[in-house]
Amino acid sequence: MQWSMKVDMALPVPVRVILRGVGQVFFCGNAVTGLIFLIALYVGGVTAGLAATVGVVTSTITAYLLGFSDDDIDAGLYGFNGTLVGPCLFLFLENTPQLWIYVVLASILSSVVLAALIRILTPYKIPASTSPFVLTCWMFMVAVYSFDSFSRGPVLPSPEIPAAIASADLPxxxxxxxxxxxxxxxxxxxxxxxxxxxxxxxxxxxxxxxxxxxxxxxxxxxxxxxxxxxxxxxxxxxxxxxxxxxxxxxxxxxxxxxxxxxxxxxxxxxxxxxxxxxxxxxxxxxxxxxxxxxxxxxxxxxxxxxxxxxxxxxxxxxxxxxxxxx
Incomplete structure (x- = not known):
């Protein structure tokens, strides 16, 4: 919609880039859409909203500091993986003060992984999409077994051999x-x-x-x-x-x-x-x-x-x- 693009362009650059990063989770490089997504996350839970905010800000700042493509950063492409990393780690790992450090480190890594995958996949015109988020979160989830300061949460699946379900609950x-x-x-x-x-x-x-x-x-x-x-x-x-x-x-x-x-x-x-x-x-x-x-x-x-x-x-x-x- 034209009005949303006008609002998008009227926002200060840092705010616009951050909100576009949130919007890019659903392929929407629009700050108005990103704002609605972020509000929705806070509606779902303050912790999830804060974690997403920390993630998108950290991953975007990392891209700036490492000198990645200004066009990609401006489009929000270095923000959406960080947006997902924060709520994901808070869902699957035990909620402790130290977990915020974990989120920051994972968000930093997500930008590095994205840059690496862009270099690998661009010749084939294939997007990295959310693969940096997936690879980063998998690594950080497995790593908690080696650290006393972090532990798995009750939502994270327990290692087990898969078994067939007995029957469908409702035909x-x-x-x-x-x-x-x-x-x-x-x-x-x-x-x-x-x-x-x-x-x-x-x-x-x-x-x-x-x-x-x-x-x-x-x-x-x-x-x-x-x-x-x-x-x-x-x-x-x-x-x-x-x-x-x-x-x-x-x-x-x-x-x-x-x-x-x-x-x-x-x-x-x-x-x-x-x-x-x-x-x-x-x-x-x-x-x-x-x-x-x-x-x-x-x-x-x-x-x-x-x-x-x-x-x-x-x-x-x-x-x-x-x-x-x-």
Missing amino acids: AAAWLSSMTAETTEMWYVALTKGVAEVMFADNVLVGILFLIGIAITSWRGAFMALCGTFVGVLVPILLGANQNLIEMGLYAFNPVLTMMAIGWVFLKPSTGTAFLALIAGILTVICQAGLANFLAPIGLPTLTFPFVLVMWMFLFAAGISKHWSN
Whole structure:
């Protein structure tokens, strides 16, 4: 929307760059959108909001001090991984005063990793996206076992051998055919939380605010996000996944990012790319389930790696396709 871009450009440069960094979590290089995202995080929890703020500021300052591309910094590209690092570490590790030091160090590393991956991937026209956040957080989560000052939190999965679920908690037919008050509420909660969980927020209102923020930047982007969360709810239901995980939006946040990336950001928007995004979104659900079982023995969450992996494969494949190579 034009008004949001005018507000964006009217802001002081430091504020604009920081807020764009928050907005880039959903591919939105717009300070107004970033402000809405940041407000939403504080609505979800003050600690998460503070952690995201510390992360985005630290990672952006690091990029300035290390002399990385001014254009990339101004677009907020060195801020969004730091934005994710903060809330992630506070979710999965024990909340202690020392953890703030951990967040600062991880945010610094996320910018360094991003710069390295940009150098590696740019010749192939492939974005690093959230991979620096994933690699950094995995390393810092595993490292806590060697430090007395840090410890894992109750949300971090315990290392264990993956086991098949006994049965689906609610038959797919109950989700799809009966529009009772209960199932309607389950759909509403699952769809909105699917968007909110991109930034680790287990909150319906946060998901709604995220969608509003995306729509301010692009209606197509918001539509792709909605399609992604719908795929992330419907496909696990049909496959008989754990109902609690579906309702919490934990199968949906990766398809949200995948469908936005393929159907809006990195390929020329068209009906064909929308169809390709749908396929990618569906396969992201399978990829997430597979990676969750693969990582279970070492007790690590998938984070956004299913999205990164599927996006990379589809963008590499699109580069040699007669339909999507441009």
